[in-house]
Amino acid sequence: MALTLTCPICGKRNGYEFRYGGEDKGSRPDEKGLSPADWCDYVHMNTCTAGVQKEWWFHRDGCGAWFSTYRNTLSNLEVDRPEDST
Amino acid sequence: MLFTYKSLWGKKPRLKSSYEVVIIGGGLHGLATAYYLARDHGITDVAIVEKRYIGFGGAGRNTAIVRANQRTQYNVPLYKEALDLWPVLTKELDFNLMFNNCGNLNLMHSEAAMKAARMTIATAQFHGVESHLIDAKQAKEMVPALNISEDITFPIHGAMYHPPGGIVRHDAVVWGLAKGCAKKGVHIHQQTEATAIHTQGGKIAGVTTSQGHIKTPKVLVSAGGYSAGVINHMLGLKLPISVLTIQAMVTQPLKPLLNHVVSSGAYHCYANQTLKGEIATGAHMDPWPNYTTQTTAHYIKHQAEALSDWLPCLRGVRFMRIWGGLADMTPDMAPILEGNDPIGGFYMDCGWGYFGFKSCSAAGKYMAQFIATENCPDMLKPFNLRRYEKHQLMGETAALVSYTPDN
Numbered sequence: 072m073a074l075t076l077t078c079p080i081c082g083k084r085n086g087y088e089f090r091y092g093g094e095d096k097g098s099r100p101d102e103k104g105l106s107p108a109d110w111c112d113y114v115h116m117n118t119c120t121a122g123v124q125k126e127w128w129f130h131r132d133g134c135g136a137w138f139s140t141y142r143n144t145l146s147n148l149e150v151d152r153p154e155d156s157t
Numbered sequence: 158m159l160f161t162y163k164s165l166w167g168k169k170p171r172l173k174s175s176y177e178v179v180i181i182g183g184g185l186h187g188l189a190t191a192y193y194l195a196r197d198h199g200i201t202d203v204a205i206v207e208k209r210y211i212g213f214g215g216a217g218r219n220t221a222i223v224r225a226n227q228r229t230q231y232n233v234p235l236y237k238e239a240l241d242l243w244p245v246l247t248k249e250l251d252f253n254l255m256f257n258n259c260g261n262l263n264l265m266h267s268e269a270a271m272k273a274a275r276m277t278i279a280t281a282q283f284h285g286v287e288s289h290l291i292d293a294k295q296a297k298e299m300v301p302a303l304n305i306s307e308d309i310t311f312p313i314h315g316a317m318y319h320p321p322g323g324i325v326r327h328d329a330v331v332w333g334l335a336k337g338c339a340k341k342g343v344h345i346h347q348q349t350e351a352t353a354i355h356t357q358g359g360k361i362a363g364v365t366t367s368q369g370h371i372k373t374p375k376v377l378v379s380a381g382g383y384s385a386g387v388i389n390h391m392l393g394l395k396l397p398i399s400v401l402t403i404q405a406m407v408t409q410p411l412k413p414l415l416n417h418v419v420s421s422g423a424y425h426c427y428a429n430q431t432l433k434g435e436i437a438t439g440a441h442m443d444p445w446p447n448y449t450t451q452t453t454a455h456y457i458k459h460q461a462e463a464l465s466d467w468l469p470c471l472r473g474v475r476f477m478r479i480w481g482g483l484a485d486m487t488p489d490m491a492p493i494l495e496g497n498d499p500i501g502g503f504y505m506d507c508g509w510g511y512f513g514f515k516s517c518s519a520a521g522k523y524m525a526q527f528i529a530t531e532n533c534p535d536m537l538k539p540f541n542l543r544r545y546e547k548h549q550l551m552g553e554t555a556a557l558v559s560y561t562p563d564n
């Protein structure tokens with residue numbers, strides 16, 4: 072199996088049930104005074120981390136929940152929240 | 158002597174303490190850029206640093222499909238030039254690149270897809286690239302093994318036929334370019350990983366590698382699927398890229414049955430028969446970023462189902478090998494070719510997704526011009542990084558096959 076993810080409602084499920092929702096970039100920036108560069112940063116730019124990253128997932132073929140989790144992009148394994156993360 | 162052989166790309170050079178240009182990544186784009194820096198601009202004081210061996214990345218893993226029938230007017234001329242360069246390079250490098258000009262057939266499975274194909278064909282024809290629309294019966298005449306019955310998952314309505322494309326031997330391109338580079342004095346350093354890029358006053362100053370430090374005013378990152386991670390890690394620049402693992406596989410060798418590269422967006426599957434007789438077929442990507450290059454049972458099943466639908470004579474045929482590599486996908490399915498912005502002397506050539514083989518010769522030629530003259534050639538201007546913040550994404554996502562985590 073390539074990937075399993077833990078939905079907060081349904082528990083551990085096959086990765087193909089989910090849709091990847093992007094790197095977790097924090098909350099949507101305030102539109103007041105937002106520059107095109109900052110918007111682009113939020114919408115398109117990625118860190119492409121080779122290691123553990125916090126990211127969004129959507130349980131598309133399940134309960135429909137959006138949640139964030141930590142995954143190691145080098146192994147495709149979901150991991151516990153690292154100690155130094157926010 | 159029977160058992161002694163020389164490396165095609167010369168003796169192992171010593172890593173010097175400075176170079177005029179350092180290229181990170183000994184893949185197709187790094188090698189091609191170095192070759193054209195030497196050939197067209199007389200710049201031979203160039204080091205290619207490669208963390209593993211040349212061809213380790215996508216260069217040695219791709220399925221070698223070449224074509225010039227992209228969707229937009231910015232992309233077609235670049236890919237056309239790349240396509241036209243195969244026979245030229247074969248002569249110039251004195252290396253058989255084994256261009257099998259078998260032509261490409263893109264299957265269409267709906268009337269809407271036929272309309273989209275008309276647009277793509279008009280773009281190709283406008284740029285002098287041969288491309289035609291054919292109906293299902295004509296496709297069947299060209300590929301008798303094709304299933305054009307109406308009771309399959311995605312019945313075939315017609316196809317886009319692109320005669321100038323085909324297959325080029327990917328390893329030969331790596332070896333031929335490396336040989337060409339070495340002959341002109343370029344240093345190829347294998348087993349040499351770049352670990353840091355240094356800047357001073359907003360300009361490139363040097364590169365640290367696993368084999369030592371190099372002073373240089375110009376760096377090109379052409380590290381394929383690793384580029385975006387490398388650039389973020391070493392320079393703190395973020396790119397609009399998602400790195401996915403893409404898989405491909407071959408069947409056992411068969412008698413000749415497939416004389417074209419045939420692909421289907423709806424089945425998400427392409428296939429061609431190699432000169433050895435294997436059916437080479439791809440290309441699944443799990444749509445979540447990862448660097449694993451792992452293969453999956455999920456995909457073997459997908460491919461078996463798809464192929465037994467539209468090429469039913471392959472039912473029961475065995476897969477022999479399956480492998481994976483990285484594809485660095487951008488939201489507009491077009492690459493990023495940028496330089497001197499925001500760091501002087503810093504160049505990048507990445508975001509090629511699964512198109513970076515067919516484009517490497519022309520991209521290398523123009524990247525070399527960019528690096529040598531420090532001015533972006535007109536051909537590369539549309540591929541600048543700032544297009545994303547200007548909301549000028551390229552329309553390549555409207556191409557017939559489009560697959561990224563962004564859509």
Ligand SMILES: Cc1cc2nc3c(=O)[nH]c(=O)nc-3n(C[C@H](O)[C@H](O)[C@H](O)COP(=O)(O)OP(=O)(O)OC[C@H]3O[C@@H](n4cnc5c(N)ncnc54)[C@H](O)[C@@H]3O)c2cc1C
Pocket residue numbers: 181182183184185186187206207208209210211212213214215216217218219220221222223349350351352379380381382383387403404405439440480481482483484506507509510511512513514515516
């Ligand atoms: C399965 C598969 C099928 C494909 N099919 C096709 C196809 O049919 N047609 C097509 O046009 N394209 C195809 N592609 C895409 C194509 O292979 C890539 O776009 C292309 O190889 C990119 O070339 P590159 O030179 O930029 O990178 P690569 O060829 O990937 O080379 C990058 C090199 O950089 C090195 N590197 C990375 N980090 C460092 C570092 N820190 N220091 C030093 N070196 C480093 C790597 O080891 C690697 O050798 C396919 C790819 C895959 C994986």
Ligand SMILES: [Zn+2]
Pocket residue numbers: 078079080081082130133134135136
């Ligand atoms: Zn759920």
